[in-house]
Amino acid sequence: xxxxxxxxxxxxxxxxxxxxxxxxxxxxxxxxxxxxxxxxxxxxxxxxxxxxxxxxxxxxxxxxxxxxxxxxxxxxxxxxxxxxxxxxxxxxxxxxxxxxxxxxxxxxxxxxxxxxxxxxxxxxxxxxxxxxxxxxxxxxxxxxxxxxxxxxxxxxxxxxxxxxxxxxxxxxxxxxxxxxxxxxxxxxxxxxxxxxxxxxxxxxxxxxxxxxxxxxxxxxxxxxxxxxxxxxxxxxxxxxxxxxxxxxxxxxxxxxxxxxxxxxxxxxxxxxxxxxxxxxxxxxxxxxxxxxxxxxxxxxxxx
Amino acid sequence: xxxxxxxxxxxxxxxxxxxxxxxxxxxxxxxxxxxxxxxxxxxxxxxxxxxxxxxxxxxxxxxxxxxxxxxxxxxxxxxxxxxxxxxxxxxxxxxxxxxxxxxxxxxxxxxxxxxxxxxxxxxxxxxxxxxxxxxxxxxxxxxxxxxxxxxxxxxxxxxxxxxxxxxxxxxxxxxxxxxxxxxxxxxxxxxxxxxxxxxxxxxxxxxxxxxxxxxxxxxxxxxxxxxxxxxxxxxxxxxxxxxxxxxxxxxxxxxxxxxxxxxxxxxxxxxxxxxxxxxxxxxxxxxxxxxxxxxxxxxxxxx
Numbered sequence: 252x253x254x255x256x257x258x259x260x261x262x263x264x265x266x267x268x269x270x271x272x273x274x275x276x277x278x279x280x281x282x283x284x285x286x287x288x289x290x291x292x293x294x295x296x297x298x299x300x301x302x303x304x305x306x307x308x309x310x311x312x313x314x315x316x317x318x319x320x321x322x323x324x325x326x327x328x329x330x331x332x333x334x335x336x337x338x339x340x341x342x343x344x345x346x347x348x349x350x351x352x353x354x355x356x357x358x359x360x361x362x363x364x365x366x367x368x369x370x371x372x373x374x375x376x377x378x379x380x381x382x383x384x385x386x387x388x389x390x391x392x393x394x395x396x397x398x399x400x401x402x403x404x405x406x407x408x409x410x411x412x413x414x415x416x417x418x419x420x421x422x423x424x425x426x427x428x429x430x431x432x433x434x435x436x437x438x439x440x441x442x443x444x445x446x447x448x449x450x451x452x453x454x455x456x457x458x459x460x461x462x463x464x465x466x467x468x469x470x471x472x473x474x475x476x477x478x479x480x481x482x483x484x485x486x487x488x489x490x491x492x493x494x495x496x497x498x499x500x501x502x503x504x505x506x507x508x509x510x511x512x513x514x515x516x517x518x519x520x521x522x523x524x525x526x527x528x529x530x531x532x533x534x535x536x537x538x539x540x541x542x543x544x545x546x547x548x549x550x551x552x553x554x
Numbered sequence: 555x556x557x558x559x560x561x562x563x564x565x566x567x568x569x570x571x572x573x574x575x576x577x578x579x580x581x582x583x584x585x586x587x588x589x590x591x592x593x594x595x596x597x598x599x600x601x602x603x604x605x606x607x608x609x610x611x612x613x614x615x616x617x618x619x620x621x622x623x624x625x626x627x628x629x630x631x632x633x634x635x636x637x638x639x640x641x642x643x644x645x646x647x648x649x650x651x652x653x654x655x656x657x658x659x660x661x662x663x664x665x666x667x668x669x670x671x672x673x674x675x676x677x678x679x680x681x682x683x684x685x686x687x688x689x690x691x692x693x694x695x696x697x698x699x700x701x702x703x704x705x706x707x708x709x710x711x712x713x714x715x716x717x718x719x720x721x722x723x724x725x726x727x728x729x730x731x732x733x734x735x736x737x738x739x740x741x742x743x744x745x746x747x748x749x750x751x752x753x754x755x756x757x758x759x760x761x762x763x764x765x766x767x768x769x770x771x772x773x774x775x776x777x778x779x780x781x782x783x784x785x786x787x788x789x790x791x792x793x794x795x796x797x798x799x800x801x802x803x804x805x806x807x808x809x810x811x812x813x814x815x816x817x818x819x820x821x822x823x824x825x826x827x828x829x830x831x832x833x834x835x836x837x838x839x840x841x842x843x844x845x846x847x848x849x850x851x852x853x854x855x856x857x
Contacts, residue, residue, distance in 0.1 A: 267679065273756040274676030278684050281669035284726045289691040292702035299702060306709065357596050360589035367593075373843055374597040377604060380839040382785035384803045385828035388810060389603045392610055392618075392821045399606070399618050434600070462585050491697055494787045498810050513697050513788075520701045521792060529701045537698040 296530045304527030315527070322531035332532065335512045338421055342511075343489040345425035350436055350485050351478060357433075358440035359470055372441075375434035383431070383494040390427050390499060414500050420509040424495045432488060436481050443477035444470070479551040483544045490540045493517065512536050604832070611635070611825040634822035635830070641817060642805040643798070644830055651801040654790065655783045657721040662730045662779045663772060669726070670734025671764050675746055692728050699723075704792055715799045720790050724783050730775035737771035738764070777842040784835055802831050 268275065298304075300322050307313040326332050361371055378386060393400050396412035413419045447470065455465040471478075493513040496503040503510030512532055520529025606623060610616065614631040638644065672678070673685055703723055713719025741764075749759050765772075787803050794800045800808070806827040817823045 269676075269678035269681070271672075271676035271678050271756065274672040274678030274681065277668040277672035277676065277760075278678075278681075280665045281726055281731065282684055282687075284665065285688060285691050288703070288723050288725070289694055289699065290687075292699045292706065293691075293694055295702035295705065296698050299705070357593065360592050363586060363589050365586060365590050365593065369843075371593045371597055373840060374600050376839065377836055378600055380781050380785075380835045381604075381832045382787070382803045382828075382835065384785075384787050384807045384810070385607070385832040386603075388806070388824040388828035389607045389610075391810070392616075392825060393603065393606070395618070395821070397618055399620070399623065402618050402620060430600075487695060491695065494807070498807055501811070513700070516697065516701060517792075521704060526701055526705055533698040533701055537695045540695050541693065 296533055299527045299530035300534050302527050304525075304530065306524035306526060318527075322527050323535065326528065326531045326535060331507060331510065331515060332512070334507050335510045335515050338509065338511060339490050341421055342425045342428075342492070343486055345422055346429050346489055347482055347485045349426075349429050350433060351481055353429075354433055354436035354481065355440050355471070355474065355478075357437045358444055359466060361437065361441055362444045372438070375437050377434070378431045379434040381431070384498065386427065386431055387495060387498045390423070394423060411505075415505050417505050417508040420496075420500045420505060424492065424499060424509055427495055427499070428488060428492060432485070436485070439481060440474055440477055443474040447473035475551060479548055482547050482551065486543050486547070487540055490536055604836075607825050607828055607832070610821060611829045613822055614819070616819060616821045634819060634826035637817045637819065638806075638809070638823040638827040638830075641813060641823065642802075642809050642827065644802070644827075646798055647800055647802040647805040648830070650799060651784060651803070653717050654720050654786075654801050655780060657717060658724045658727065658783045659776055659779050661721065661725040662727045662775060665726045666730040666775065667734050667765070667768065667772070668760075670731050670736075671738050671760065671768075673731075674735045674738035675741070675743060675764075688728070688731070700788070700792075703789075708793055714793050715796045716793075717799075719793050720799075720801075721783075723789060724786070727775070727779040727782060730779050733771055733775050733778065734768065737768055741767060773842060777838060780838055781835055785831075802827070806831055 264272070301317060301319065302315045303318045303321075304315045305313075357375065361368060365371075391414070392398055394413040395401075398412075401408035401412065409416050409419055413423050451469045451473065452465055455469050460468060491513055492511050496509045496511050496514050497517075500509040503514050516529040516532050519532070520526045609623060609625060611634050612625070612630050612632070613622065614629045614633065616622070617626070617629060635644075673681060707719045707722060708714045711719065713722070746759055746763065749763055754762070783801075785803060786801075787807050790801050791804045791807060794804060797805065797808075806824070809827065810824055
């Protein structure tokens with residue numbers, strides 16, 4: 252009789268909390284983290300972007316009136332923002348095709364039966380696990396006016412030198428980031444290549460296709476979804492760069508030629524204290540990145 | 555970025571198997587040599603800057619001639635390490651890096667494992683909601699959160715120059731949660747159910763069965779998590795004003811942007827600092843390389 256009485260309570264409890272209610276306290280800290288670090292700041296970013304939100308002296312009570320889309324219209328009309336946005340576009344134009352082509356070719360080569368595979372795989376990964384700050388230190392030295400690159404180029408060296416040259420500062424940053432991230436994408440493609448059925452290569456061979464032909468006819472379409480991912484991730488990296496222009500080209504120089512939107516957010520939001528303005532830059536960028544990601548998926552994955 | 559999730563979702567074991575599988579096309583002939591030549595050229599391109607960093611860090615006076623790329627007995631010194639140590643206190647900044655990185659790893663291993671285990675093996679109310687919310691929130695780009703996080707942590711909570719404020723935004727690495735969830739999805743539920751029938755409490759099941767079982771996933775999560783905070787520049791740079799709170803990456807970055815001119819051989823000092831920053835990450839990666847498989851990437855790209 253006692254058992255029969257207990258059963259409904261248990262089943263009610265299961266219905267209310269699930270079979271293992273202990274799962275709720277197990278995920279609770281992570282949920283709290285997601286709320287504090289992602290959900291709440293997301294709301295705050297939107298709130299700030301619609302208010303005249305600035306930093307005041309600690310303890311001062313200030314008005315931060317609602318100003319509608321003023322921040323947004325100001326950002327969109329700001330020539331520095333246009334330069335920064337243009338730099339993202341240039342960055343992506345240099346970075347994405349190079350990344351996709353080099354990563355896929357290296358991954359295909361790595362996928363063959365060759366000696367020292369582990370060594371190669373590890374060496375491609377070394378820049379990726381190294382801090383941007385350390386990499387910037389190396390590139391500062393390599394591309395200095397009297398650096399090794401110019402020594403090798405001799406009379407071909409650009410004047411003014413790379414990092415203070417308006418035409419070269421941004422492409423150098425794009426190349427640095429491509430080089431630093433490439434190993435990550437090589438491994439991504441290497442994983443995707445494992446899923447391309449071997450029979451397709453054999454069929455291509457029977458049809459008389461050579462190595463180059465089967466690369467374009469079998470490999471490239473076979474890793475298409477990985478390519479989508481690579482393009483999306485590389486675009487996100489392109490919209491987020493900060494350390495390189497801040498340290499390598501002396502704060503986005505020369506003459507804002509290498510300024511990035513995140514560097515601009517730092518200047519406007521944190522150095523100047525116009526946090527609402529900087530938040531609006533962030534919102535515009537985030538929307539842009541998400542739109543481009545969706546577009547990429549649509550374009551690259553439709554059949 | 556659900557595509558990246560799909561990649562991460564693939565089980566670590568599956569990838570390891572795929573990697574160990576002999577490469578599909580064991581061809582002889584010139585194609586193999588072409589691949590080998592290409593890979594070698596790639597490896598030189600990836601490794602030379604590191605070699606050059608160490609050479610430069612050991613040079614008494616900077617030599618950017620081609621001969622300077624080879625060690626010269628007359629021009630070797632450890633003075634650059636002394637100089638950078640006087641400028642940014644390597645021991646102090648390394649300690650700060652260790653606390654920051656260690657705090658993130660600890661929080662990720664404890665909270666991330668709890669969440670991953672619960673999401674994979676336990677049935678409780680709201681589980682699907684938590685999982686969906688997590689997928690949605692993780693596509694928010696960091697640049698959107700940067701300004702509001704700064705406002706919250708520095709202005710509202712007063713956590714400037716505080717390790718808690720430094721750690722909080724990185725506290726639980728989402729990729730590690732995916733790794734744990736994926737790992738526990740592969741473990742048959744019967745294992746945990748039979749322990750329950752034997753009368754083990756949920757906490758005992760967690761500590762006596764789940765955690766010891768998850769050792770490979772813990773190692774993978776550790777290395778994936780390590781490189782994030784160890785290499786991070788932007789966030790600790792934003793919230794540290796006191797030099798003695800700055801992690802090495804931030805201190806070296808400030809040295810590059812402000813005070814490098816104050817030492818006799820600035821490039822030597824920068825490269826010595828870069829060496830101290832890069833070597834632990836590279837060694838950690840090489841030591842745990844086989845745990846660092848394709849499925850777990852993405853941590854460096856805080857999308």
